[in-house]
Amino acid sequence: MLDAFGPSRLMFGSDWPVCRLAATYTEVVEAARALTAGLGDAERDAVLATTAERVYGLR
Secondary structure, eight states, rough: HHHHHHHGGOOOOOOTTTTGSSOOOOOOOOHHHHTTTTSSSSHHIIIIIIIIHHHOOOO
């Protein structure tokens, strides 16, 4: 997805609380961080926060 859309068009999301059937929320967030570990700081921040902030007008 990152290759196809880039960090400015992706955002982290979860299926909380359903994900608790397989993992804790902390484990889900850690998995997202692991999957974005190869990105630069700004790109990782985009996927984990700033894209959602921009899209939903949270800032």
